[in-house]
Amino acid sequence: MPRKVSHRKKKSSTPENEMGAPNNSEGTLTEISCQAVGNLLRRANKGGTSKKKTMPEFLPEHNGPQVLEPIPQPKTSEAGHCSRNPMGDASAEEKCGNVSLDKGYLDSKEELDDSDWEDGTVPKDDHPMTIELNVTPDSAVKKQSHRASAKDKDLAELVHKVHLLCLLARGRLVDSACDDPLIQAAMLSLLPAHLVQLPNVTKLTSKALHPLVSWFHDNFHVRSTNAEKPVCFALASALESREGSPEEIAALSVALFRALNLTARFVSILDATSLKPDQSCRPDASGSSKGIFNTSTPMVAKLKLDFKSPKKSLSYDIDKVSESSLGRSRKSKKCSTTSHMAQSGDPPISEDLNVSIKKSQTSETQDNDPESCLTDKSHKSKRKGDVEYEMQLQMALAATAVGCLESKMESGANADEEKISCPSKRVKRVVSADASTSSQVFSTAIGSMKVGSPLYWAEVYCSEENLTGKWVHIDAVNLIIDGEDKVESMVAACKTSLRYVVAFGGRGAKDVTRRYCMKWYKIASQRVSSTWWDSVLAPLRDLESGANGGVVQLRPNQNISTESNMGHSFIPTRSSLEDIELETRALTEPLPTNQQAYKSHPLYAIEKWLTKYQVLHPKGPILGFCSGHSVYPRTCVKTVKTKERWLREGLQVKAGELPVKEIKRSIKPQKVQDSGADDYYCSDSMENSKLYGMWQLEPLNLPHAVNGIVPKNERGQVDVWSEKCLPPGTVHLRFPRAFSVAKRLEIDYAPAMVGFEFKNGRSHPVYDGIVVCAEFKDVLLEAYAEEDERRQAEEKRRDEAQALSRWYQLLSSIVTRQRLNNCYNNLSSEMSTDIQCKNENESNAAVCGDNDNNQSPKHHQVSKSGTDLDTSLSTPVKDHVHVFLKEYETFDEVTSLLTKRCQCGFSVQVEEL
DNA sequence: GTGTCTCATGTCCCTTTGGGAACG
DNA sequence: ACGTTCCCTTTGGGACATGAGACA
Known part of the structure; x- marks a missing residue:
């Protein structure tokens, strides 16, 4: 294949790049990890996939002369962090364009555009340039024609697991750094005096945290960092400059909360490489490649590429916002713009905006949710699916009679009653009043805003939230408090995966994905087997709950009811209550709006997608409808089998039971030879298999x-x-x-x-x-x-x-x-010798020859050929005495063997040393 | 542009109960 | 005469996952 040569021109030689590939970074853990995992995936891609698909995934590639440009090394010391910087790296990219390989490869499809490439030789100027191997951009996007084999799947799963472990380790490191007393003390020293005593730790509400988070948001900004430092130093550096990667900023917020004696966790999305082999080595649909060490946020990246001037970028954003928010207040515009600019991290503009926003916020933050500026955008008209989604959510909740998600109960408890009682008003209310909880609408709004995907945030335990207290989501980077239901939309809008959300605390970790993921069915298949994941997390969970899972002091009126429900032995802890909360979420997932989601949905089912050996029993209750199909609880789906199959499990059908289902079963074509003819005909007959359910069975009798x-x-x-x-x-x-x-x-x-x-x-x-x-x-x-x-x-x-x-x-x-x-x-004597040698080897019987007449002071090793048995057999006279005459002796100079022979045929070999 | 549905296709799993000739 | 071993031939249908294309 012809190689393509790219002229990256000056923009590639930024100071960052020059510094970005320091020799001293060679051999770091990051590099080793990059290379090792890269090699793994290359193995997976061998045969069928081109190099193009693998190479961009795992940089740096040490291809010697093939890469002429100084390739920026992963900018931090960790695996996940170096790439998962969707907002923070934006400014860096503005400076250096699409140069840096680890970004450039991934972020923009434009880079792969033919216009960027030209065939030719490497010019001998000083401009850094890159040679990419093997394939044209078209073929890079071209889909694999072959399906992944079981081996590929195994490998992808292995890589996925390894990556998860790396990200877990990374999270623990960051969590540990958040406990650093120096960093906490420094954070406290920066905090204005009126905020130091702000939070009432014992009776904390999310609202009380607003001033604190606002201050933090105003003072700490996301920037790309290319320094490869240990986490603690990176945090200290970010603290000093008040700028850092999203991970560092989020970690600093956690450190601040902990410094104030709040119970806080560092939360991270573990955006591991795909569990499926084809996706792990292929650019995604949006044209951006996601690798283990390079996760991109295409929407942000494209924006940065399109708009070179920060001001232009700003004006674009404002225009977009004003377009998409009809009749919205000026405040909401400012908020959205600020939110974005803080993420894009352009210094002058964000500074200016921060000033203006400070003014507006200082007067408003006490009463209004800062994130309302984001949710306001959801006022835009809903699609049919959104309305259906909302309706079904309500129906499901009503039908299952299980308590709604706690947060939603809180936000819309009053509205729910009205909605259920008055269906005709439901839609209007959903659109107007309950828009803040509509993730679908939010998704659209976020998409138009082109904000970065949140990957890190904090959780603070607020004892006064809900009845029993709860962990409150705090995204200080984006100034969102208690926005757990928004995370999924934001993540979806930015093409990031919400497969694993893990909260780190006390050197341990806990999977809290359920809190943020409302559409579990979408991610379930992308997660590793729960058995493995649970076993990995088990020790970390203990650590986490040991540190953060203190006993919850319930209010007197709640104490009674809890005790009566749970029994006297139940002592509610944060950890156990959170487990219940997450479990409740798992059981109250909203109904999916597309039919196919019901195929393997753990909670719901529609009859259309039942398999051949499944029936609904009992057929009800109906939880809702999807495209005209009734939705039933998954618990109603029962497996049915033939009598014979049940027999194998030691069960038999009760007398008088009728089959609950009959399926046609084709009998294997019998080859019957027609008499007198060579041709065969097949007797293909069908018969019905009678299927019975578990409830029709009894123990085998x-x-x-x-x-x-x-x-x-x-x-x-x-x-x-x-x-x-x-x-x-x-x-x-x-x-x-x-x-x-x-x-x-x-x-x-x-x-x-x-x-x-x-x-x-x-x-x-x-x-x-x-x-x-x-x-x-x-x-x-x-x-x-x-x-x-x-x-x-x-x-x-x-x-x-x-x-x-x-x-x-x-x-x-x-x-x-x-x-x-x-x-x-x-x-011949040789024959005799041969036989003797052979016999000697085979019988391995050596005897000392007493009859050795040799007087010389030699050390004798005498072997009697044929053994005594041989002698007795060969000599009919028992009292025969062997006589070895000199004339019958032979000496082999090669082997130094002296062979003595008796006239009877007996011979002895003497080795002369 | 995105989400959803339908259809086609590949992969994997379940199915499942000789008989004749040669040889010892 | 009887028991054991070898050889013959090499399924095939359905469930399920996944991708492509059409359509809203």
Whole structure:
């Protein structure tokens, strides 16, 4: 493939880039991680996916001469942070355009545009430039034609898990840094005196935190940071400059809260690489690639690219806001603009705006929610789906009669009653009054605002919120307090994933995704198996609840009811109450608005998407409707099976029960040979399978064994799928050849079929042992033991006989050879030597030769060929004494072996040392 | 541009109970 | 005569996941 060469021109050589790839960063944990995970994914992409798809994901790539531009290293020391900086890096990008590779690759599709590329050779000027390998932009976006194999899936899952672990570790580091006493003290020293004593820790409400958060928001801004420092230093640096990455700013807010003795957690979205193989190595639909170490916010990034002048950017935003907010107050415009500018991090403009906003906020923050400026935008007309969504939410809540989400109960408790009682007014009220809770509308509004995706925020425990206190979401970066229901919309609008939201505290962590994710069904399939995730989090949960899960002091009137409900032993802690809250959310998820979501929804189901072996029982209550289909609780979905399948589980259909469902089952075409003709025809017939539900079953009632006779099925066997399938009074003996013992003792038995084996195109029953009446068990075992012993003895005897026989054969052949040798005297001495050598090796029998007449002071190693047995066999006269005459001696100079021979044919070899 | 639905297609799982010839 | 082993041939249908295209 021809390589494409990009002229990145001056914009690529920013000071940041020059500093961004320091040699001293070589070998850092980040680099090693980048490379290791990159290698993993490259393995996954091997064969079928081009390099283009993998390379941008994991930078820096050390491709030697291929990358001529100094590639900026990941700007911080952590895995997740270096990329998850959707707002903070914006200013940096404005400065350096689309240069930095880790951003540039990912953020803008424009970079991949053909106009940016030209074929040619590398010019020999000093402009840094990049060579990208292998593919054209079109092919990069081109979809994979092949499906991911199981291996790819496994690998993607592995990478996903590793990435999650890295992000968890990162979160713990940040959490730990938030506890740093120096940072906390420095934060306190910056805090105005009137705010130091502001929060009443014992009776804290989210509203009381507004001044504090406003002050923080005004004084700390998001900037991109390219310094690679340990978390603590990074926080200190951000504190000093009052600027930092979103992660640092969020962490500083946590440090501030903790310095004020508030119970606060650092919350992070763990935006791990995709669990599915195709998505983990492919640019997403919006054209931005998301890799493990490079997560982008395309909307923000594009904005930065489009508008070089900050002022232009500002005017654009204001225009957009004014367009999208018809008849909105001036205040809301300011708020939205401020919100964005604070994120974009342009110094002069945001400063100016901060001043203006300060003025407006100081007079208004006490009474109005700052985030109302965001939610006001949701006044725009609702789509049909939004209205349906709201209606269904209400219906679901009414039908399930489960308490609504606590936050929503609080916000709209009064309105709910009216809505349920007066459906005709519902829509209007939803649009007008309850717009702040409409995530759909908010999503649209956020989209038009082009704000960055929140990835980090804080949670502060407010004891006076709700009845029992609650963890309150505080996004100091975006100046949003108690906006947990907005996070999902903002995240969705920015193409980020809300799969894992983890709160860090006390060096531990807790998954609080349920608090922020209202559409669990959308993320459920993107999350790793809960078993693994729970086991990973278990020790961290303990740490977290140990630090933050203190006993909740309930108000007197609440104490009674709680105790009566939960029992006297229940001591409510923050942790346990939060668990209940999250569990409640899990059980009160709003109804999805699209049909397909019901396919695998854990809570709801529609009949259309039931599988072949599922029925609704009972068929109700109807929780709502989706496109005209009734929605039922998932608990009504029951699995039905055939009699035979239930039999395997030790259950049988009750007498008189009719099948709850019948499905057509095609019988396998039988090959029937037509007599007299070569062609085959298939007899393809259909028959109905009768299916029964669990409620129609009873424990298996097999006929009892009587008079030592085992009850058998129509095939004369017993199907032993499990112990439950054994007829009463029988036992399963899993011994090989047990049947022969039973047969010998004339005990009735049945072969035990334990399953099937698919071989040679058809199923074969697999047998394992026999089933006999229980009373014969001991007799059989005894007999089997005896039989086994006898068999082993027999085997031993047979082996010995065979060994003897083989020895006899061997020796006979030697004797025969020797006799032939004696008879026909012309056998060469070499032959004899060969045989002796061979015999010596085989028999390994060496004896000392007493008859050695050699007088020389040699050390003799004498081997008597053929052993004594040989001698006795070869010499008919027993009292024969070997005589080794000199003339019969031979000496092999190569092996230094002296061979002495007797006239009888016996020979001895002496090795001369 | 986005979300939803339908259809097509690939993958995976479930299904499931010889018989004849040769040989010992 | 009887028991054991080998060889033959190499399913196929449905559920489910996923992508493409149409449509609102």
